[in-house]
Amino acid sequence: MSAITLTDMSGESVPVTGAFPMLYNASGTMDLEASEAWVSAHVEAVQSTLAQCGAIVFRGFGLASDADFDRFIQAFSWPNFTYAESLSNAVRRNRTPRVFTANEAPPDVQIYLHHEMAQTPVYPSRLFFFCEQPANGGGATPICRSDWLLERLHKVVPNFVDDCANKGVRYSQTMPAQDDLASGQGRSWRSTLSADDKTAAETKLAQLGYTWRWQADDALSVTTPILPAVRELADGSRSFFNQLIAAFFGWQDSRNDGRRAITLGDGSALDAVAMQSAVALAEELTVDLQWQLGDVALVDNLRVMHGRRPFQGERKVLASLVA
Numbered sequence: 001m002s003a004i005t006l007t008d009m010s011g012e013s014v015p016v017t018g019a020f021p022m023l024y025n026a027s028g029t030m031d032l033e034a035s036e037a038w039v040s041a042h043v044e045a046v047q048s049t050l051a052q053c054g055a056i057v058f059r060g061f062g063l064a065s066d067a068d069f070d071r072f073i074q075a076f077s078w079p080n081f082t083y084a085e086s087l088s089n090a091v092r093r094n095r096t097p098r099v100f101t102a103n104e105a106p107p108d109v110q111i112y113l114h115h116e117m118a119q120t121p122v123y124p125s126r127l128f129f130f131c132e133q134p135a136n137g138g139g140a141t142p143i144c145r146s147d148w149l150l151e152r153l154h155k156v157v158p159n160f161v162d163d164c165a166n167k168g169v170r171y172s173q174t175m176p177a178q179d180d181l182a183s184g185q186g187r188s189w190r191s192t193l194s195a196d197d198k199t200a201a202e203t204k205l206a207q208l209g210y211t212w213r214w215q216a217d218d219a220l221s222v223t224t225p226i227l228p229a230v231r232e233l234a235d236g237s238r239s240f241f242n243q244l245i246a247a248f249f250g251w252q253d254s255r256n257d258g259r260r261a262i263t264l265g266d267g268s269a270l271d272a273v274a275m276q277s278a279v280a281l282a283e284e285l286t287v288d289l290q291w292q293l294g295d296v297a298l299v300d301n302l303r304v305m306h307g308r309r310p311f312q313g314e315r316k317v318l319a320s321l322v323a
């Protein structure tokens with residue numbers, strides 16, 4: 001089997017804790033079958049690398065299609081988290097049972113840093129991305145260590161961080177009756193809640209502890225129960241596990257105003273100045289993942305936020321979620 005190196009993104013040999021993200025490079029010497037065998041034999045090593053650095057890129061592993069990506073993921077034997085059952089607000093299309101298109105929002109829409117589905121009570125533990133076609137320009141996937149962000153943020157605005165940790169947050173959002181492809185959060189309530197009619201939607205919401213209000217055009221406004229905004233991780237560190245940045249700056253469409261979409265758990269408003277600090281610090285800590293054809297990225301969703309830079313041309317990045 002060919003030699004696979006573990007380095008930082010520039011190819012430099014560094015300790016696993018010394019770089020974010022880390023790169024497993026097979027240099028294009030492996031076919032898919034060999035890659036699957038390598039993954040099966042190295043799941044624990046990959047898992048331990050991921051636990052330490054938060055994100056990994058696999059390059060040159062011989063993947064060319066959505067079906068290849070599906071097989072590569074299956075080699076990990078991790079449980080699938082399905083888009084259909086998720087409460088994700090982005091519009092996506094399934095390619096295989098495990099693989100779907102990343103957010104279908106238009107190229108000029110920036111998707112701000114977020115933890116996948118942290119605005120809902122059910123979220124994936126890890127994410128896979130696969131670059132089927134890099135954009136002509138732009139289109140990087142920004143990633144940011146949320147544990148580092150929380151540490152820095154606590155030094156600047158400790159009261160804000162303590163409020164987030166102690167009170168939690170609630171998210172409000174309005175979902176259209178039909179998918180709205182012009183929006184980064186345009187998934188219809190029917191699809192989001194897997195509900196055929198209003199009664200089924202209400203039953204699901206009640207089970208999840210949401211409150212709701214119907215709009216005249218059959219759009220549905222919902223508010224989550226109190227969700228944690230700071231999360232303790234397995235190694236004792238804490239991450240800024242929430243959707244504050246994305247919602248505050250990105251949840252703008254014809255139905256939603258991001259600045260009113262979130263409150264602290266007690267109903268009080270978020271400190272807008274502290275939020276500016278969070279965004280500025282996050283931007284400082286962000287690394288842009290520059291896609292090459294066939295790359296796979298694996299992201300620890302509890303420790304690392306991701307987003308999408310605007311792009312030109314066609315960009316096909318597929319995703320798969322781990323329960």
Ligand code: FE2
Pocket residue numbers: 114115116306
């Ligand atoms: Fe996402």
